[in-house]
Amino acid sequence: MLKYFYLLILFILLSECRLHSQTNWNFDDNGNWDASAKWSKGVPAAGISTTINKNVKVTLNTTGNCGLLTINNSGAVLDLSSNTINISGNINLNRASNIFCNKSNVILNGPYLQTITVNDGSTLTFYDLTINNVAGIKLNNNIRVVHKLTILNGEFDVFNSAITFANGVEITCTGGTITASSTKGVVNFEGVVDLVYNTTNSISTGKELPYDNTSLRNLTLNHRVLLLFLNSDITINGNLIFNAGNLNLNEHHITLCPSCSITGETNSNKIYGKGTVSTIRNLDKPDSVNAGNLGIAITSHADLGKTIIIRGHEAQTGTNFTGIKRYYKIIPSNNKELNAILGFYFFESELNNQAKDKLSFFYSTNEGTDWSFMETKSRNLGNNYFRTSELSELSRITMGNYKEIPVPLPLLSFEGIYEEGKISLYWATAPAENGDNILVERSINGRSFNAFNSVNKKCTKNRSEKFSLADDNPPKNSVVYYRLKQSSENGSFKTSDAIAARSNNFSSELIVSPPEHNGDELEVKVKNTGNLIVFVEITNVFNSVYYSQIYATEKNEFTKLNVKLINLNKGEMYFLKVSNGKDNVVKIFVY
Numbered sequence: 223m224l225k226y227f228y229l230l231i232l233f234i235l236l237s238e239c240r241l242h243s244q245t246n247w248n249f250d251d252n253g254n255w256d257a258s259a260k261w262s263k264g265v266p267a268a269g270i271s272t273t274i275n276k277n278v279k280v281t282l283n284t285t286g287n288c289g290l291l292t293i294n295n296s297g298a299v300l301d302l303s304s305n306t307i308n309i310s311g312n313i314n315l316n317r318a319s320n321i322f323c324n325k326s327n328v329i330l331n332g333p334y335l336q337t338i339t340v341n342d343g344s345t346l347t348f349y350d351l352t353i354n355n356v357a358g359i360k361l362n363n364n365i366r367v368v369h370k371l372t373i374l375n376g377e378f379d380v381f382n383s384a385i386t387f388a389n390g391v392e393i394t395c396t397g398g399t400i401t402a403s404s405t406k407g408v409v410n411f412e413g414v415v416d417l418v419y420n421t422t423n424s425i426s427t428g429k430e431l432p433y434d435n436t437s438l439r440n441l442t443l444n445h446r447v448l449l450l451f452l453n454s455d456i457t458i459n460g461n462l463i464f465n466a467g468n469l470n471l472n473e474h475h476i477t478l479c480p481s482c483s484i485t486g487e488t489n490s491n492k493i494y495g496k497g498t499v500s501t502i503r504n505l506d507k508p509d510s511v512n513a514g515n516l517g518i519a520i521t522s523h524a525d526l527g528k529t530i531i532i533r534g535h536e537a538q539t540g541t542n543f544t545g546i547k548r549y550y551k552i553i554p555s556n557n558k559e560l561n562a563i564l565g566f567y568f569f570e571s572e573l574n575n576q577a578k579d580k581l582s583f584f585y586s587t588n589e590g591t592d593w594s595f596m597e598t599k600s601r602n603l604g605n606n607y608f609r610t611s612e613l614s615e616l617s618r619i620t621m622g623n624y625k626e627i628p629v630p631l632p633l634l635s636f637e638g639i640y641e642e643g644k645i646s647l648y649w650a651t652a653p654a655e656n657g658d659n660i661l662v663e664r665s666i667n668g669r670s671f672n673a674f675n676s677v678n679k680k681c682t683k684n685r686s687e688k689f690s691l692a693d694d695n696p697p698k699n700s701v702v703y704y705r706l707k708q709s710s711e712n713g714s715f716k717t718s719d720a721i722a723a724r725s726n727n728f729s730s731e732l733i734v735s736p737p738e739h740n741g742d743e744l745e746v747k748v749k750n751t752g753n754l755i756v757f758v759e760i761t762n763v764f765n766s767v768y769y770s771q772i773y774a775t776e777k778n779e780f781t782k783l784n785v786k787l788i789n790l791n792k793g794e795m796y797f798l799k800v801s802n803g804k805d806n807v808v809k810i811f812v813y
Contacts, residue, residue, distance in 0.1 A: 254283040269310055274298050274319070282307055282326070289332075293319035302326035315340045323349045325369070330359055337362050345386070353378050353398060361407075367391055373398040380407030389413025390439065396420050414459050419467070420444040443467040443491070452497070458482050464491040471497025471535070480504075484515045489569040493535070494547075500532040505554065510565060518550045519565030526562075526616075527555030537574045538620040540593035543584055545622035547572040552616040563599065564610045566621060576623045578603060583610050586618045632716075632795065633810050635736075638693075638704055638723030645693040645723045647704055652812075662691055665703040665720070673707075696725040719797045719808050732756070732805040735780070737798050744785040744811065750775040750802050758785055759799045768796070787813060 253260045266272040271290035274280055279299045286302075290311030293300060298319040303326065310332035315321065321328075327350035330336050336355055340346050340363035347366045353359050354374040361383040368388040371378075373395050378385075380402040387393070389412045393400075396419075400409065416439045440460035443450060450467055452474040459479045462469075464486035471493060478484070478501040484493070493499055501514040505526040510519040516533045520526070530553040538545035548568050554560070566583070583596040596619075597611040608621060632652035638645050647662065663671035677689050696702045702725055706718040735747040748756055754777055760769040768789060775781040790796060790813040798809040 252279045252281070254281050255286050256284050268308065271311060274300060290314070292316070293321070295319060302328070309336070312336055313338045313346075315342075315346065318342045318344070320344075321346060323347060325349050327352060330355055333357065335360060338365060339363055358398075360403075361385065370394070372396070373400070377401045379403050380409060382406045384408040384410060386410040386412065387415055390416070392416040392418065394418040394420060414439040416440045416442075416460070418442040418444065419450055443469055451495075452476075461485055462493075464488070466491055469493050470495035471499070473497050475500070477501070478514045478516075482514060487515070489571050492569060492571075493533075494571075496536055498532050498534045500530060502528060502530050505529045512565075512567075516550075517548070517567035518552070519567075520552070520562060520616075521565070522560045522562040524560045524562075525556060526560065529554040535572065538584070538586075538590055538593070538618075538622070540584060540586075541625075542595075543582070543593065543622040543624050544576060545574065545584065545620040546576050546581070547574045549618060549620035551618045554616055557615045559614055560616065562613045562616055564613065564616075564619060566608045566610070566619070568606050568621065570606065574622075576621075578606070580623050581608060581621045582624065583608070584620055584622060585613075587615075590618055632812075633706070633718055636706065636718055636721055636808075636810070638702070638721055640724055643694075645696045645702060645704075645725060647691045647693065647723075648689070649706065649718075650688045659708075660689065661707045663705050663707055664693065664696075665705075666697055666700065667703075671703070671705060671720075696723075698725055700725055719810065721808055722806050732800065732802045732807055733780075734798075734800045734807040734809055737785075737809055737811050739811075739813075740784075742787045744787055744798065746783050746785060746798065746800070746809070747780040748773070748775055748783055748800060749778070749780045751778050755802065756783075757801045757803075758783065759801075760785065760787070760790075761797050761799065762794065 256265055258264045266286070266288040268287040269289045272288040273292040273294060275294050277295040277297045279301055281301045281303050282305045283303065285305060286307035288307070288309055288311070291309050292314040294316045296317035296319065299322055301322040302324055304324050306327040306329065308329045308331055328348055329352040331354040335357045337360045338346065343363065345364040345366050347368060349368055350370045350372070351367050352372045352374065353376055355376045358376040358379055360379045360381050362381065364384045364386070366386040366388065368391065370392045371387070371394070375397045377398055378400045380400065382404045384407070385400070387410065393415055402409070419442065438456055438458050438460070440463060441456070441458055442463040442465065444465040444467065451470045451472040453472065455475045455477070457477040457479065459482060461482055462476070462478065462484045464484070468491060472495055474497050476499040478499065480501065480503060482501065487493065499516065501516065503511070503513040505511060505513070505520060507525060508520045508522055510521050512519045513531050516531055518531065518533070532551040534549050534551070535547050536549070537547050538549050546568055583598055584593045585596050586593045596613070599609040599611045601608050634650040634652050636649040638647050660677045661673050662675045662677070664674045665671040674693070675691055677691055693702070701722050703720045703722050705720040708716045731751045733749040737744045737746045750756055754775055756773050756775055758771050758773060759767060761767050769786055771785070773783050785798070792813060795810060795812050798811060800807045
């Protein structure tokens, strides 16, 4: 008997729970939501399943709360009347029933996945719709939002349905996004949209920026995790506003309308990544015009007309430079005799390991295939703002450092001789182009060189020159290495191979005569007073080896060596290196 008693108690409790969960609207007449007498169990509360079964109009005259919301009768209406309703369960509209949202806010805040179902296939229209459900929301029918969609938590899954945003809708994503788990899910935009990201979570734009060109009024970033990725090209008709966070272009493009600007962009809150951002402006004799605040200020006495300005963030590279992670492409309607000056802004995080104080301008007229150096008019290192010299036309432009690629310094001879406590350096340049002053560098290990003196006399075009310089304080009793470097204003340089000299009276055990051509062989005489074996090598200026061989020599006598010349290029400079294991001699020759 006790067993049956417990079963009876359990049945009563379950029945009571069922009755409590089926709070119904019982009367045929119209009435307000807070009219307790018209509900079978009183005014619905949070989590209570609520069903409107009669063909009536229920008016929400206060803030409402419920769990499951079902409207069954054809013609039955829930009029939200500019109030807020919190729904923690599904929304089911049956038999042509409806919800009039007016200027209300519907908040979906259930603990489990919530669905919106309209069985007659009509579109349910929301004024303000707020999603605050970490388990997510799924659409089973089409809906339309006319004022604001706020996603506080969770994914808003369009699924097989469509969501349509009216012109001027504001979409605010704080802790979630719109997605479509089915390929049939559609997001429609009837006009421009204000899109705001305000979150502490890492997010990637989903269907609120679908895979077509979305038109936005404003795009505002107010998140601090620094991870916002575009999933489509977008057009911005208002402003791109950075309050906090970065925007990764993710291989997409942002178009700024002719009156649109970027505001609040900083080193830690900015556009970055593979992709571009552009605008079109009419530039009539522009005076430091930074169109769209893209970071390139244009000055010209000419009328450029309609001008396309594109900014990208991929490092440009050429044969003689590496660029920072910012470049511009400027396409004016009039691109002749502009005498234009460009002011180039950049951020520290875009330097791409380039030395800021050594940045130079480079421009390309063939989409980055070839690059040319361009002189810098002024530098403001503190504000990361550099200005170019005058340009007759505009094209692609970036900034970067020259690569340390040495060009051979044309020398006829270069040697160092120890004399009375100092090392005297002697060299002769071959006929070549004009050159700047020659810098002499010194090393004690043959690898790390430091400048210690220079020769102010410049090389003269098409004429050989002889030079000399004394190292009055060389390191004592050691081998000292020297090389020559000739720099240009644009940062490039020509350099010689290094020579070695002893800083004492010990005479070299290896003497090498100047090499002479004899067909495809190089004749060289070697006198070796120490080791009778010498190692001979031919390299180019990049230290690529073209020949290497071991020879036996006569002691204290000159031995003639025939060195094969294989795969050398006519007119280029090469180095003949001879070593006996103790001394090294380098001779320069042109093939």
